[in-house]
Amino acid sequence: MNQIQKLKFHSIDEFLEYLPGHEREMVDRLRAIIRDCMTEGKEKLAYNVPYYYLHSRVCFIWPASVPWGNVKADGVLLGFCNGHRMRDELNYLEKGNRKHVYVKTFTNVGEIDLDLIRTYLFEALTIDEQLHQQKRSKKKL
16 A cells, blocks of 8 residues: 555455445446457456556546546546547547546446447557557567
8 A cells, every 4th residue: 555545455346345336336337348348358456446458558447436546526537548549539538647548537327328438448459459569579670
């Protein structure tokens, strides 16, 4: 546990049990969409919230009730770790608090558009695969 954050979850289940009901509903919905799109991916806690990996970090879910995430009160943030590389013609995402991260904050489960989230997730997965292939080709040289 660090000085900034007083919470330390030891599992995804412990994290989920901590969440208030309205956040839990949004997190459950986002997790289901991510897991459906990332059948080969892994889910694990990082910074006390769920991150999703294929070859590297693809995305994360950060509820407002988990401190120091700068999430609007009662919201749940879906972040894309290489969001700066994503095409966002709809201006759906906002720049996050990290250089490369782009995010979308939801305040209720009705705001979560399944098809739109899937589109962004598939693009994030494509970017992850492209970056992985670039690294592999550099190693061969």
